[in-house]
Amino acid sequence: MAMPEDSCELDEKLEEKQRRKKLQGYIFSACIVLVFYFLLKNTRSVSMAIDHVVTVIQPILMGFVMAFLMNPIMGFFEKRLRKLFENVCKNKNMAAKVNRTVCSIIALVILAGVIIFIFATVIPNLVSTVMYLADHIEEQIAAVLDWCNVVTKGNYEDALMKAKDNNIGDLLEQGLKLVQKYINYDEQDLMSTITTSVLTVGKIIVNIVVGMFVSVYVLMSKETFKGQAKKLACGIFRPSYANIILEISRRSGDIFYGFIIGKIIDSIIIGIICYIGCWFMSMPYPVLVSVIVGVTNIVPVFGPYIGAVPTVAIIFLTEPRKGIYFLIFILILQQIDGNLIGPKILGDSTGISSFWVVFAVVVGAGFFGVWGMIIAVPIVAIIYYIVGQSARYMVGKRSLPLDTSEYITMDHIDIIENKLIPFSENHEEEKKARRRGIKHTK
Template structure:
C-alpha cells in the first residue's frame, strides 16, 4: 500500500519541529556559555602567545615609523653619500631610531625605575605616620569647630580615613610588586622582545613591499573603488591615531620633565615619582591632569601644607601651560572631536578597559567618527544631496 504524504502537513510539522528545537538549542548554549567562552578564550590565548612576537613587532614598527621617516627626510637626506644609496639610507635611519629607543629604555631602567621603587617603598613605610597625622589633624579640627560626638562625626571620619590609607597602601604595594616582578621576569620575555625587535626592523625595512602586496591582494578580491576608499580611510586613520599617540606621548614627557624641574627647585620630596605620576596621567585628556594632581598634592601635604599649596599652584599653572600652549602646538586639532565626545570616549573607554581605555578611547572613537562621516558622505553623494559639515 502506497503512503500518501500531505505536503502542507509536512511543512507545518517541520515548522513546529524547528520552533521546538531552536529554543532547546538556545537554552543549551546559554547553559554551557561559560565552557564555550572558556574554550574560545583558550584558543585565542594560544594564538596570541604564538603570534605575540609579531604583534609586538608590529606595534614597535608602527610607533617607530614616524621617527624613521623624520631621519630619512630631515637629517640623512642632507648627507649626499647616504642619500644616494636607498638601502643604506633606510638602514641608517632605522638604526638611529633603535639606538635612541634602547638608550631611552636603558636610562629608565638604570636611573628612573630604581629611584621610583625606593620612593614607593618609603611612602609605604610612612603610611602609619600619615594615618596618625590625619587623625590628629581631624581631632584638632573637630575640637576647634565644636563638633565632638555630633552625629558620630569623629567615629565616621576616623573609620573612613583608615579605609582610605589601607586602600592607598594596597595600591602602592600592587604597583611596587608589579615593578619588581617586571624587573625579575624580564629575562623570561627577553626572547620575545628580541624577536619583536628583529621583526619590527624587517617591517620597517620592507614597509613599502607590505603596503604594495596588501593593496594587490585587496584589488584582486574587491572593486578598485572600494580599495581606493579603504586606502584613503586607512591613511587618514593612521595619521589621526599616530599623531595622537606620538604627540600626546611627547607632550606628556615634556610636562613630566618640566614638573620634575619645578618640584626640584621647590625641594619637594619624591619629586621623580610625583613627576612621573603627572606625566603618565597627562596622557588622559581632560581628566588626566586632575587625576595626577590630587595624589601629588596629598603626598606633599603630609610633609608641608605650605609646600602643598605652592605645588597646587604650580601644577595648575603647568596644566594651563599645557592646555593653552604646549598641547595645541604639538597636537593641534589631532582628533577633531568636540569636548562632549572626548569626555564620552574617556568615560566609556575607562569603563571597558580601565586606564588604558581612558587613553585609547579618544583616538578609537575618533576613528569610529571618521568611519561614520565617510558612510554619511557616501550616502548623501549617492542621493545627490550636498555634503554636510563634519560637526559630529
Template sequence: MKKYLKIGITGAAILASGILCAFVLFKMRVIIELLKGITGILKPFLYGAVIAYLLAPLCNKIEEKLFQTFPKANRKAKRFICFIAIVISLCVALAIVWMVIMLIIPQVWDSVMKIIDMVPQKITILNNWIEHMLENQPELQAYFEEFANQAESHINSLLNVDTIQKVQSIINSLSVQVFGVLGVLKNISLGFLISAYLLGSRKLFGAQAGLILHGVFPDKWARIIEEEIRYTDKMFNGFLVGKIIDSAIIGLLCFAGLSFMGFEAPAFIGVIIGITNIIPFFGPFIGAIPCGLLLLLENPMHCLYFIIFIFVLQQLDGNVIGPKILGNTTGVSSFWVLFSILLFGGMWGVVGMVIGVPLFAVIYDIIRKLVYRGLRKHKRESMITDYEEKYHKS
C-alpha cells in the same frame, strides 16, 4: 533557471550565516579563550608592531635627511642608509627607555623606604589628632576605639597565621610577580627585535597590501579603502606621536617646577605625570592622585602646593602647549572625546583610553562620509552646505 539558482544560493548563504552565528554564540567562551591564547603567543609581534609604528616617522625623517646628504647613492648604499636609519631610531627609543628606568627605579626605592620609615610616625600623629578631636565627643570616641580594636585584632589574627604558610604564600606571590615581569621584559625585548624587521620591510609590506587590496576589490572601492587607511594612519600617527611629545614636555616642566620648589622625588613625579598625561582628559588626575598622596605623607603643605602647580600646568598644556603640538588633530568635539575615552577605556582599559580618541575619530569620519554620500545621492547637498556653514565654519 538562473533566477531559482540565485534564490537557492542566497537561501543557502543565509542559512550558513545563521548556523555560523549560532555556533559563535554557543562557543563564545571557547572562542574568547582561544583568542586570548593566540594573543598571548603573538604578544612580541604586537609589541613589535606598536614600536615599529611609533618609530616609523622618525626612521622616515632620518632616511630623508641621509638621502639628501648622499643624493648619488647606489642601490647597495641606499640599503645601508635604511639600515643606519633603523639602527639610529631603535637606539633613540632604547636610550629614552633606559633614561626613564634610571630616573624611576632609584627614586621609587627612596620613596618606598621613606614611606616605610614615615608610616608609624604618621599613624601615631593621626591617632593623637583623632583623640584630640574626639575629646568632647564620647560616643564617637567609643565608636573609634571599637573600630581600632577590631582592626588591631584582625591584623593580629592575620599575623598569627602559621609562619610556614605565610612564607609559602609570600614566596608564591613573589614568584608569580617575578615571572610576570620577566615575561613582559622578554616580550618587549623580542618586540624591539621584531620592530627592526618590520621597519626594514615596511615599504615591501605596504606594496604587498596595495596588491592585495586592488586584487580583491574593484578599483573604486580599493581607492576608497586606501584613502580611509591613509586617514587612519594620519589620525593615529599624528595623535599618538604628538601626545607623546606633549607629555614629554609636561613631564620635564613638572620636574623643573618641583625641583625649583624643593619637593621630594621630583624626577619620579615628573615621569609619572608625563606618562599618565598621554591619556586624554583623565590622565592628569590619574597621575596627580598617587603623587599627591606621596607628598601628603611627607608634608601636607607640599601636597597643597603640588595640586595647585598641577592645575596651572594642565591649564598651560590644555590652552597653549597641547594646541600648538596637536592642533585640532582629531576634529572631534570635547563631548565625543570624553565619550570615546569612557567607552574604549571600559572595553580595553588603559590602552583603550589612549587609542580611544583617534579610533573614534576614524569611526566618526567613516559615518560622516557615508551620511554625506547618502545626502548627495538623494540630492540634499544644500543640507550639507548649511550644516558646514553653521557648525564647522572656521
C-alpha cells in the same frame, strides 16, 4: 522594430541586477547579525581565543608598536644622513638600504634608552619613597594631624589629638591584619608564585628582544608592506571600492599617527614643565612626581587626574602645605595643557568632539584597561570618520545637502522638491495643514 525588444531586455537586466544587489545586501546584513549574535552568545570563549592569539603573537605586536614609535625618529635621521651614505656608497639602492638600516638601529637605541631612563628613574625612586613612607607612616600621619591642628587654630584639637594618640596605630594594625589575611602563603605556594613570576618576567624579556628585531625589519620593509597591501586591495575590490579603502587607510594612519605621537610629545613637555615647577617650588621627589605626571598624561581626559592622586598624596604626607601648593600647580598646569599646549600639538588630529573622547576613554578602559584608554580615541575617531563619509555619500546620492549644519534646523524633507524644510514659528499649523492635505488626497 528590434529597438523596443532591446530596451525591454536592457530594463530586465537592470532590474535583475538591482534585485541581486538588494539580495546581496540582505545576505550581508544577515551575516553581520549572525556574527554579532554568535559573539554575544560566546563572549567568554571568544575572549579566551583572542587572549590566546594575542599571547602567541605578542612579540610581533611589540615589534609593530616599537616600529610605530621609532618611525619619526628614523625619518629624522634618515633625511640628514642620506647624503653621507650616498657619498660613501656609489650604488644609490645600496646607500638607501644602509641608511635605512643604520637609522632604524639608531631609533631603536634611542627608544630603548628613553624607556630604560624612565624605568631607572621611576622604580628606584618609587621603591625608596614607598619604603620610607612605610617605615615612617605613623610619624607622617601624626605630622599631618599636627599641621591640621595649626591650620584650624586648635578648634578641633581634642579630636585630632585623640586620632593621633589612638587611631593611627589601630588603623595600621588593622591594615596589616587585612594584608596577612589575603596574603597567607605557605612555603610551597610561595615557591610556586616566585617560579611563575620569574618565568613570566623571562618570557616578557624574550618577547621584548624578539620585538626589537621585528621592529627593525618592519621599518626596513615598510614601503614593501604598504605596496603589498595596496596591491591586495586593488586585486580583491573594484577600483571604486579600492579607492575608498585606500582613502580610509590613509586617513586612519593620519589620525592614529597624529594622536599617539602628538600625545607622547605633549606628555614629555608636561613632564618637563612639571619638573621645572617642582624644582622652583622645592617640592620633594621632583623627578618621581614629574615622570608620573608625564606618563599618566598620555591617557586622554582622565590621565591628569590619575597622575595627580598619588603625587599629591606623596607630597602631602611629606609636607602638607607643599602638597596643597602642588595640587593647585597641577590644576593650573592641566588647564594650560588642555587649552593651549595640547591643541597646539595635537591640532584637530581626531576630528571628534569632547563627548566622543570621553565615550572612547570609558569604553576603552572597560574592555582593554589602560591600553584601551590610550588607543580608543583614535579608533573611535576612525569609526566616526567612516560613518560620516558614508552619511555624506548616501545623502549625496539623494541630492540632499552635504553640510551637517543644514540638518540642525530641519523639520522634514519636501518630497516634491527634494529639499530640507526648516522649523518655523507656525510649525504646528503647518503640520496640521499637511495632515489635512494627506487626508484630502486619500
